[in-house]
Structures are given as structure tokens and as C-alpha cells.
Amino acid sequence: MAGTGLLLVLFLFAHMAGNLKIFVGAEAFDHYAHWLRDLGAPLLPHTGFLWLQRAGLTVAVLAHIAAAVVLARRARAARPVRYAHRPKVQGSYAARTMRWGGVIILLFVVFHILDLTTGTVNPVGDHDHPHANVVADFAPGRWYVTLFYTLAIVAVGFHLRHGIFSALRTLGQRSARGERITRAIALVVSLVLVVGYLCVPFAVLTGLVK
Numbered sequence: 001m002a003g004t005g006l007l008l009v010l011f012l013f014a015h016m017a018g019n020l021k022i023f024v025g026a027e028a029f030d031h032y033a034h035w036l037r038d039l040g041a042p043l044l045p046h047t048g049f050l051w052l053q054r055a056g057l058t059v060a061v062l063a064h065i066a067a068a069v070v071l072a073r074r075a076r077a078a079r080p081v082r083y084a085h086r087p088k089v090q091g092s093y094a095a096r097t098m099r100w101g102g103v104i105i106l107l108f109v110v111f112h113i114l115d116l117t118t119g120t121v122n123p124v125g126d127h128d129h130p131h132a133n134v135v136a137d138f139a140p141g142r143w144y145v146t147l148f149y150t151l152a153i154v155a156v157g158f159h160l161r162h163g164i165f166s167a168l169r170t171l172g173q174r175s176a177r178g179e180r181i182t183r184a185i186a187l188v189v190s191l192v193l194v195v196g197y198l199c200v201p202f203a204v205l206t207g208l209v210k
Helices: 002-023 026-038 048-078 098-117 130-137 140-170 176-205
Strands: none
Touching: 002 026, 002 048, 002 140, 002 176, 026 048, 026 130, 048 098, 098 130, 098 140, 130 140, 130 176, 140 176
């Protein structure tokens, strides 16, 4: 679970870097999107790299979910008799809501694909003009899309904060001083991703990006 989670975090950073190109201008953003479709040519066909990436991400997500199910079953098997009075567990909000956060993120990913990948629910849905798709998607009149996007990204942030900390602990970090550093790393990485992803829709909503 730690390995697949870290792989997905690396993708999130790469995807965020691509999204931030929207601040350079429509031409640069559209050029980047077209470059991704032709990446690997002529060895790969048109959009071949993107399909390989999608397949890899799908495998990683399914493996991540499967690992979560296995861990949940092991935890349940470790205590076959339920608590008569379940005590309050000390832990962060993110730790207590990891599963629900994962469900929210999964639903958001489905919507995001239908919106900005296939263009099915996007007002423009033009694969040749990705910049126009983003601007139309987060226009002031579609504030509810921005709100849903914000809630989902915040859920990602909570999920990552606990997930990165747990992954680093799983991969070998054990000392008390190291734990403080690990918590700080998890918080910083999560904040960077949340701010990096949310600045795009809010830039469109406020008219900074047109």
C-alpha cells in the first residue's frame, strides 16, 4: 500500500506541474497537452503514452484499494471480538477518515475523467483546446464545480497527510526525531499539492485566467 501510494503521489506532482502551465498562457498550455499526446512518437502511436500512463495508474489505484481491503481484514481478524465500549482513539482527522476520503477521491476521479479527459460533461469538451475546457469548467456560473473540486482536493490533502506519514513509517522510519520530521514532510507535501491544484480553478473563478 505504501509503494502504490508513493507512486500515485509522484503522478500528482507531475500532473500539478502540467496544470500550472495554464498561468503561462493558452498557447503554452495547449501545446503541453498536445505534446503529451505525441510523447514517444514514432515508437508509440498518437496518445500511446497517455494510454500507457492511464493503464499504469489504474493498476496502481486497484492495487492500492486491494491493499487497503487486505489491511482492513487483517485488523478485523486481529480482534475477532468487538469492544463492548469502544474507547476514543487518539489520532488526526485524516487518520480517522482515510476510508471515506478514499471513496470521495475515487468519485472525484471518475467525474474528473468525464469532465476534462473525455469532455463528456464539460461545457466545451474540445480535445484540441484544453485551455478553453478548463476556463469553461471553472467559470463563475459553474461555481458548484469549483466547490466540488475544492472539497475533493482538500480530501486528497487529508488523505495524503496521513498516507505519506504512514508510508514513510512503513518503509523504515522509526525514531522519535524522525517521526517529527516525517510528520512535517507529510504536511508540507500535502499543502503544496492542495495549493498547487486549487490555484487553477480559483484563478479562473476570479478572472485571473481567461
